[in-house]
Amino acid sequence: MPxxxxxxxxxxxxxxxxxxxxxxxxxxxxxxxxxxxxLRSPGLWILESHRIAxxxxxxxxxxxxxxxxxxxxxxxxxxxxxxxxxxxxxxDCHIDEDxxxxxRGYIICGAQRIGAGSVIHDHCTFGEAVANGHAGRPTIGxxxxxxxxxxxxxxxxxxxxxTILPGTFLTFNVRAGALVKGNPARVVAESFxxxxxxxxxxxEDVPDGKP
Amino acid sequence: MxxxxxxxxxxxxxxxxxxxxxxxxxxxxxGAQGLLVYRLGRFLVRASRDWRLIAxxxxxxxxxxxxxxxxxxxxxxxxxxxxxxGAGFYIGHLGNIHLERxxxxxxxxxGQSTHIMPLRGGRGPSIGDHVWIxxxxxxxxxxxxxxxxxVSAGGVVCQDVPAGAMCLGDPARVVARQYxxxxxxxxx
Numbered sequence: 178m179p180x181x182x183x184x185x186x187x188x189x190x191x192x193x194x195x196x197x198x199x200x201x202x203x204x205x206x207x208x209x210x211x212x213x214x215x216l217r218s219p220g221l222w223i224l225e226s227h228r229i230a231x232x233x234x235x236x237x238x239x240x241x242x243x244x245x246x247x248x249x250x251x252x253x254x255x256x257x258x259x260x261x262x263x264x265x266x267x268x269d270c271h272i273d274e275d276x277x278x279x280x281r282g283y284i285i286c287g288a289q290r291i292g293a294g295s296v297i298h299d300h301c302t303f304g305e306a307v308a309n310g311h312a313g314r315p316t317i318g319x320x321x322x323x324x325x326x327x328x329x330x331x332x333x334x335x336x337x338x339x340t341i342l343p344g345t346f347l348t349f350n351v352r353a354g355a356l357v358k359g360n361p362a363r364v365v366a367e368s369f370x371x372x373x374x375x376x377x378x379x380x381e382d383v384p385d386g387k388p
Numbered sequence: 389m390x391x392x393x394x395x396x397x398x399x400x401x402x403x404x405x406x407x408x409x410x411x412x413x414x415x416x417x418x419g420a421q422g423l424l425v426y427r428l429g430r431f432l433v434r435a436s437r438d439w440r441l442i443a444x445x446x447x448x449x450x451x452x453x454x455x456x457x458x459x460x461x462x463x464x465x466x467x468x469x470x471x472x473x474g475a476g477f478y479i480g481h482l483g484n485i486h487l488e489r490x491x492x493x494x495x496x497x498x499g500q501s502t503h504i505m506p507l508r509g510g511r512g513p514s515i516g517d518h519v520w521i522x523x524x525x526x527x528x529x530x531x532x533x534x535x536x537x538x539v540s541a542g543g544v545v546c547q548d549v550p551a552g553a554m555c556l557g558d559p560a561r562v563v564a565r566q567y568x569x570x571x572x573x574x575x576x
Contacts, residue, residue, distance in 0.1 A: 259418060260462040263483030283464075283483045285500055285523070300484065300501060302523045302541070307572050326501075328524055328542045344558075346524075346542035360542050360558040 182243050185232045189225055191274045196221050199277055199376070219262040220280040226254035230268040277375075279325070288329070292319030292337070296375045299325050306331035306348065318353070322371040340371040389431035395475035396423050399495065402574070419479025422465035425455045429469050471504075471512075478573075480523065490527075491515065493535060497573055499523030506530065516551065520572040538569040 196218050197211075215221060229251045236244065258264055262282025266272075270286055273293040278284055281299035288303040301323055303315050313332020317323070321335050324343035329335070336353030346360040356369035397405040400413040400420050413420045432448055435441035460466050464483040467473065471487040473496075479485065480499035487498075488505040489512035496515060498504070501524045506512035511530035515521075519533055522541030533539065534551025544558040554567035 259482060263464045265481055283501065285481045285483070300524075302500065304523070326524065330541055346540075346557075360544075361556060 181236075182232065182247075185228055188228055188274055192221060192224050192228075192276075195275050195277060218280050219258075219282055220278040222254075223258050223262055223264045223266065223278050223282070223284065224272070224276070226251075226258045227266040227268075227270070227272060229254055230266070231270075231272070234268040273319070281325075287314055289314045289316045291317045292321065294320040294375065296322045298323060298327075298343070301325070301327045301329075303329045320371070320375065322374045338371060340369050340374065389427045392475040393424060393427045395494075396420065396427075396477050399476050399478040399497075399574070417479075418463045418482040419465065422459045422463055422467055422479060422482075422485075423473075423477060425452070425459045426467040426469070426471075426473065428452055429456060433469055474517065488512065493517035493519065495573060495575060497521065499525070499541065502526075503528060513545075518569070518573060518575070520569045536569065538567050538572065 193215065197214060229247050233244070233247055233251055238244070264282050264284040266284070266286040270288050271290040273291060275293045276291050277296045279297060279299040283300040284297060285302045285304065287305060291297070295317055303317070305312055305314050315329040315331065315333045315335065317329070317335045318337040318339065320338045321341070323341045324345070326344045327341050328346045331348050333348065333350050335341070335351045336355065338354045339351045340356045341347060342356065342358035344360060345358050345362045347357060347362040349362070351357055351364070352367070354368045355364050356366035357364055394405045397410050397413045397420065400417050401409040403409060414424055429452055432445050432452055435445040464485060465479060466486045468488040470489045472491045473487070474492055474494040476495040477492065478497040480497065482500060484501040485498065486503045486505060490504045491512070491514040493515060494517045496519045498521045502521055504513055504515070504527045507529040513527045513529065513531050513533065515527070515533045516535030516537070518536045519539070521527070521539045522543065524542045525539045525545070527533070527539065527545040529546070531545055531548050533545065533549045534553065536552045537549050538554040539545060539549070539560065540554065540556030542558065543556050543560040545555065546559040549555050549562065550565070552566055553562045554564040555562045
């Protein structure tokens with residue numbers, strides 16, 4: 178289904194709402210706090226830059242004022258994303274709604290699809306494995322939690338609700354609900370509930386208190 | 389400087405460098421921008437020691453320093469001038485790349501988030517020709533990596549790697565003695 182501009186804007190609004198919920202940012206619906214929050218969330222910028230690129234990539238009608246505007250904005254947004262948060266996302270990667278990308282950046286994403294409700298942390302790489310003819314890109318299911326410094330390589334599928342702990346180098350399929358860690362990766366638990374991990378993404382807004 | 393950089397551009401564009409391919413490679417690839425600035429810096433270090441070129445070098449240093457700042461902090465590619473990088477180098481993406489006091493041969497490739505440096509003041513790694521180093525690899529310490537070997541993505545090299553071998557894991561262990569990495573390097 179080719180996307181319309183309206184559906185893209187709806188995704189953008191959903192993203193902003195999700196980021197505010199997850200980072201527990203204060204402020205009303207339209208306020209200076211909202212503007213400050215958007216300016217302070219580079220992860221949101223990565224996502225919105227990708228939404229524009231994805232809209233350009235998938236839209237069937239390649240003309241009109243709005244399309245041209247997006248066509249001009251997209252490379253600028255991509256460049257700013259690269260230099261501010263050192264992140265690159267392939268334009269044909271399909272990112273569903275409610276996906277959280279870390280504000281700390283360094284995300285090189287070449288996945289085929291990232292399912293709804295997933296949380297991706299910083300310094301992650303999802304890419305093609307070029308060795309031995311295993312070419313292909315990873316598919317990440319819904320409600321997956323991926324920790325910092327993870328690498329997912331090859332034509333693999335990560336099942337729904339799986340948890341990938343920090344520093345994992347994953348090259349095989351993961352069943353739904355599994356817990357994976359290590360370099361090279363191994364499955365350490367078959368069923369693990371990651372809902373609390375996903376709801377407390379980053380501790381940036383926790384005030385510096387005494388221990 | 390120019391021959392080494394043209395060899396780098398050949399790795400990026402896959403064809404013989406003309407003015408058009410050089411501009412295209414530098415405009416499209418952040419890695420090529422980092423390499424251009426690194427090669428310029430190495431050239432200026434050599435030119436500063438030559439009395440005939442000192443005047444030119446002193447004009448070029450103020451141009452070079454902001455470019456180095458841009459590459460280091462905006463692109464996250466830190467190619468220290470103490471690293472000796474052979475011709476035909478390829479940097480995959482951008483971000484968190486740190487090369488310092490190491491020796492790399494010809495036609496090597498690295499990915500993003502790669503660290504190749506000495507362990508606190510010691511001798512740095514020495515890496516041969518045609519070595520493919522994946523993303524997030526760490527080669528820290530006085531290890532030598534033989535020509536034609538492959539360090540997988542995420543590999544943390546803690547020992548010497550023989551020529552033509554492939555190692556992976558943390559800590560990295562050799563999983564294949566004979567591994568053909570020409571396809572990885574794109575040098576068929």
